[in-house]
Amino acid sequence: MKRKHSLVLVPLLGLSMALTACGGDDSGDSGNDSGSSSGGDKAGKVGVILPDTESSVRWESADRPALEAAFKEAGVDYDIQNAEGDAEKMTQIADTMIGNGVTVLAIVNLDSESGAAIEEKAKSQGVATIDYDRLTLGGSAEYYVSFDNTKVGELQGQGLADCLGDEDANIVYLNGSPTDNNATLFAEGAHSVLDPMTNYTVVGEQAVPDWDNEQAATIFQQLYTAADGKVDGVLAANDGLGGAAISILEGNGQAGKVPVTGQDATVEGLQNVLAGTQCMTVYKSATQEAGALAEVAIALANGDEAETTGTTTDSSDNSEVPSILLTPQAITKDNVGDVIDDGGQKAEDVCVDKFAKLCEEAGIG
Numbered sequence: 001m002k003r004k005h006s007l008v009l010v011p012l013l014g015l016s017m018a019l020t021a022c023g024g025d026d027s028g029d030s031g032n033d034s035g036s037s038s039g040g041d042k043a044g045k046v047g048v049i050l051p052d053t054e055s056s057v058r059w060e061s062a063d064r065p066a067l068e069a070a071f072k073e074a075g076v077d078y079d080i081q082n083a084e085g086d087a088e089k090m091t092q093i094a095d096t097m098i099g100n101g102v103t104v105l106a107i108v109n110l111d112s113e114s115g116a117a118i119e120e121k122a123k124s125q126g127v128a129t130i131d132y133d134r135l136t137l138g139g140s141a142e143y144y145v146s147f148d149n150t151k152v153g154e155l156q157g158q159g160l161a162d163c164l165g166d167e168d169a170n171i172v173y174l175n176g177s178p179t180d181n182n183a184t185l186f187a188e189g190a191h192s193v194l195d196p197m198t199n200y201t202v203v204g205e206q207a208v209p210d211w212d213n214e215q216a217a218t219i220f221q222q223l224y225t226a227a228d229g230k231v232d233g234v235l236a237a238n239d240g241l242g243g244a245a246i247s248i249l250e251g252n253g254q255a256g257k258v259p260v261t262g263q264d265a266t267v268e269g270l271q272n273v274l275a276g277t278q279c280m281t282v283y284k285s286a287t288q289e290a291g292a293l294a295e296v297a298i299a300l301a302n303g304d305e306a307e308t309t310g311t312t313t314d315s316s317d318n319s320e321v322p323s324i325l326l327t328p329q330a331i332t333k334d335n336v337g338d339v340i341d342d343g344g345q346k347a348e349d350v351c352v353d354k355f356a357k358l359c360e361e362a363g364i365g
């Protein structure tokens with residue numbers, strides 16, 4: 001399915017100018033939260049389907065509130081739901097949303113095949129679609145809104161190298177889900193940095209299905225055993241996988257001695273970075289990503305072109321997808337405060353119990 005190829009850089013109307021609707025009033029509970037606006041003409045209704053609550057806490061703790069705030073600020077009717085890791089449920093949610101008058105649909109696909117089918121069906125019903133965070137290979141979304149995911153991997157690779165130093169070292173890769181195109185890009189970015197560093201030897205690499213943290217622990221245990229425990233660093237693709245590796249290292253008395261990477265700057269990830277058991281994480285502002293999605297959704301709802309940063313190649317058919325790719329930030333013990341200062345996490349959530357002193361030493365809170 002060919003994508004829309006127009007790449008027109010047209011300054012977006014300010015969010016407040018894009019629509020005439022007034023402020024929204026929320027209804028519904030978490031996991032199935034619809035916002036509605038009262039009064040004024042509305043340019044359309046935006047549906048967003050988040051993937052799950054297991055692969056990362058980010059979707060419900062960061063993305064949902066940021067999306068709600070962005071749509072409320074713009075006075076846009078919205079419906080945000082979570083597919084709970086079930087592709088069939090995502091399909092059903094999409095059908096219901098379109099039946100309820102959604103004119104723009106954004107999805108975080110659980111896999112490209114189911115995502116492409118959802119987008120094709122929506123398109124046939126005149127509903128514009130957006131890939132949020134994850135590119136749907138072979139899909140038909142009008143736009144792709146995410147972070148530069150290859151850059152995420154590059155930051156992870158460089159972060160691990162900074163923690164390992166120049167000594168010879170054995171490294172293990174715990175990659176993200178094989179059904180997530182982002183995971184492919186994360187790994188490509190990390191390898192592009194680490195492979196030329198010939199003092200490092202890859203002694204194990206495996207993708208973790210569905211980013212499942214329990215499977216990650218089992219997989220890492222197997223890789224650790226296969227390497228006879230001679231593992232000096234772990235390139236873990238997000239904080240959940242990093243936490244799983246750290247739990248196995250703890251069992252072997254190696255936590256804090258073997259640097260581990262992560263991503264998403266979750267509360268747990270930041271705590272592990274402060275404790276020294278995790279070498280680094282990558283911060284991707286949900287407010288920025290949600291705000292970018294809201295702007296594109298509103299432009300589409302208004303029948304306008306959205307401002308993009310360029311295009312992304314869909315590796316399945318080499319089509320170019322108009323994209324808005326944001327810049328990720330590497331977070332180490334030295335700049336955990338940047339996440340707090342940016343509102344990405346709250347000090348009162350991170351600096352609890354034994355972490356209170358670590359936060360104080362880091363100048364946080």
Ligand code: GAL
Binds near residue numbers: 058238264
């Ligand atoms: C990726 C996402 C990351 C990571 C992972 C787990 O697609 O870009 O933030 O957390 O999913 O959900």
